[in-house]
Amino acid sequence: MTSRLVTTKAVPGSPEWLKIITASKIPSILGISRFKSQFSLWHEMAGTVTPEPIGKAQQDDFDYGHAAELAAAEYWRYKNPGWKLSRAEVQYTNDELGFPNAATVDARGSRGSKRRGVEKKTARDLAEWGDDGSGEVPADYTAQVIWQQIVTGWLDPSDVVLWPQYGKPKIYTIAHDPVVAELILGRVREWNASLAAGIPPELDDSISTYATVRRLHPDIDGTEVQISAEQAFDYLADDGELKALTNRHRGRKTSVLNTMGNAKYAMCGDLKIAERRPGKGGNISLYANTKLDPASILNPETVKELSA
Known part of the structure; x- marks a missing residue:
């Protein structure tokens, strides 16, 4: 070459x-x-x-x-x-x-x-x-x-x-x-x-794509556009679920942080669940172990306890 x-x-x-x-x-x-x-x-x-x-x-x-x-x-x-x-x-x-x-x-x-x-x-x-x-x-x-x-x-x-x-x-x-x-x-x-x-890739759900679409259409011209009923339903339904999930997730994150105290890692047996790291302004940030499949945490006894 x-x-x-x-x-x-x-x-x-x-x-x-x-x-x-x-x-x-x-x-x-x-x-x-x-x-x-x-x-x-x-x-x-x-x-x-x-x-x-x-x-x-x-x-x-x-x-x-x-x-x-x-x-x-x-x-x-x-x-x-x-x-x-x-x-x-x-x-x-x-x-x-x-x-x-x-x-x-x-x-x-x-x-x-x-x-x-x-x-x-x-x-x-x-x-x-x-x-x-x-x-x-x-x-x-x-x-x-x-x-x-x-x-x-x-x-x-x-x-x-x-x-x-x-x-x-x-x-x-x-x-x-x-x-x-x-x-x-x-x-x-x-x-x-x-x-x-001139054929761009399909849209995806990444932050990067969302930011690019916003930059592609920076102006607001006062007109209306029709979207499908399916698109409208999906957007509004997800928006409502996201708000509820965000609040629930914040509460569970707060609970894990409170349980950890000054610990660096939150463990469940031998599995690392989360880690506390120094954040901006002297604050502490909690990072979940996103590579861990939550299903791997649950043994048969744990499943019985959660479903009881």
């Missing part, structure tokens, strides 16, 4: 950058991003909405991340003697793919003729990063790394250094998977075809 180093990089968020398939866009294209939906990315790339500006808090997170990358790089060097690591990020493009593309790698590892990508990520802890205890990289980050391997042509395993605010750093290794790579390329080609045809 013909990969080459990019010397003049497109500025993230610029019209030029929006036309390029980059690693950061791959999770959204595949529909596995935790942060941006297919619908939102499609409209940004189509030019019907502009990307949200970077806020002060988000920029501060970026600044912290860049600072932490310095320590993460040193940690990787200690763990990989004999390898060299570029001091800055590098960006490549692959002319054989047939569409504008780029892969920005946090650092290029080299040893003789070998090359490998090294990504450096930050998170509050392993759980926030997405590690459910399996030691595997979350799917969205894995997809980004495989895209980097596709574009750069570096098919040796890539490393991702996670630098958590709490706990020791951890290095995850991602081997190249040619089957997955072909699936990603196929989906990207379908994505480019949908952009050319």
Whole structure:
């Protein structure tokens, strides 16, 4: 494959950058991003909405991340003697793919003729990063790394250094998977075809899509529009249920917090149910273990007690 180093990089968020398939866009294209939906990315790339500006808090997170990358790089060097690591990020493009593309790698590892990508990520802890205890990289980050391997042509395993605010750093290794790579390329080609045809993805229930629809129609012209009886019923019924569920959930959350006292974790036997973490303004926030199936908590005796 013909990969080459990019010397003049497109500025993230610029019209030029929006036309390029980059690693950061791959999770959204595949529909596995935790942060941006297919619908939102499609409209940004189509030019019907502009990307949200970077806020002060988000920029501060970026600044912290860049600072932490310095320590993460040193940690990787200690763990990989004999390898060299570029001091800055590098960006490549692959002319054989047939569409504008780029892969920005946090650092290029080299040893003789070998090359490998090294990504450096930050998170509050392993759980926030997405590690459910399996030691595997979350799917969205894995997809980004495989895209980097596709574009750069570096098919040796890539490393991702996670630098958590709490706990020791951890290095995850991602081997190249040619089957997955072909699936990603196929989906990207379908994505480019949908952009050319002007056919956006279907709506979904993500916060990202909701925000994009609001931005697509910012004006109020005073007219009326008819919606179906089914759509009207579903909306009003769900709205009422949501208000009732929100109040009920708040009460149960309050109960769990009260029971926990100063504890960090709420446990049910060996199962972690929730965790207290420091929040903004010195407050404490409660986070449920959303990866745990509630049904797994209930043994036959518990079911009898609840139904009694």
